[in-house]
Amino acid sequence: MENLIAACLLFLTMHWLVSGGPLRVPIVNILGENLFKILFALITTINLVWMGVAYSNAPYEPxxxxxxxxxxxxxxxxxxxxxxxxxxxxxxxxxxxxxxxxxxxxxxxxxxxxxxxxxxxxxxxxxxxxxxxxxxxxxxxxxxxxxxxxxxxxxxxxxxxxxxxxxxxxxxxxxxxxxxxxxxxxxxxxxxxxxxxxxxxxxxxxxxxxxxxxxxxxxxxxxxxxx
Structure with a gap:
């Protein structure tokens, strides 16, 4: 369950602190807008796969x-x-x-x-x-x-x-x-x-x-x- 929680927390962090939060501007200043979008899409895709795998392997606790x-x-x-x-x-x-x-x-x-x-x-x-x-x-x-x-x-x-x-x-x-x-x-x-x-x-x-x-x-x- 800890693995799933970590994956979900990363998902929220990427969207609220990076994509639409205070970390976006400094990161874009370093990487540029296009590279930022590419890396963000890549990391988000990997993150979603991680969430799916972690969910399928999580214990069933009703x-x-x-x-x-x-x-x-x-x-x-x-x-x-x-x-x-x-x-x-x-x-x-x-x-x-x-x-x-x-x-x-x-x-x-x-x-x-x-x-x-x-x-x-x-x-x-x-x-x-x-x-x-x-x-x-x-x-x-x-x-x-x-x-x-x-x-x-x-x-x-x-x-x-x-x-x-x-x-x-x-x-x-x-x-x-x-x-x-x-x-x-x-x-x-x-x-x-x-x-x-x-x-x-x-x-x-x-x-x-x-x-x-x-x-x-x-x-x-x-x-x-x-x-």
Missing amino acids: TWGQITDLIPVTVIIMFVVCIMLPMSIFDKNPTLLGLVSPENVKAKGMLRITRHAGLIALGLWGVAHFIANGDWASHIMFGTIAFEGLIGPLNLDRKYKARYGQAWDKFAAQTSYLPMGAIFSGRNKFVLKELNKWGLALGICLFIFLLYFHQDWFGGLCCLYKS
Whole structure:
């Protein structure tokens, strides 16, 4: 269990102290922006592999165990995840790896709903698996991912505000961190036809795929039982 805890702590450290924290500027000054991004991506990939291996080798210490009554809850959450995740990559978004400036982005499509669809989907994925797997290793692993996905966007907002200044403020005023936040507050409106149809179709296919194959491929509980 100590190995898993160490891997998860490194994951959080890399994102909160290095990528979006006080260590980024001095490291970038030494390495340069491009080399920093390459090394960060490499270390993060290795870190994720470490987390996965440590999780698979961690002892099973149950909390509430696997409760079939919780399956409908996790299925609903995973449906939202499957829709949000692919749709997050089709709209031009400055929060998606910081590849575009907010000056060149119009808040439309999924951006009207949230500017952090990908991370929030990742966080909800962590929440679903935190609920479905009632053991300490799962709580540590998926709790880490849920925290980074749901709380990490606040750190990204701070980083991009410092980088882009007024351009970020203008973009952020049209969007929201919380899904539907800008729409409910009157700063934007929901436009169904702007949602990417390919992203929606891909999300539905992904959800159906997971319903049928998750138990065989990844283990755990599944809401569709085969005869």
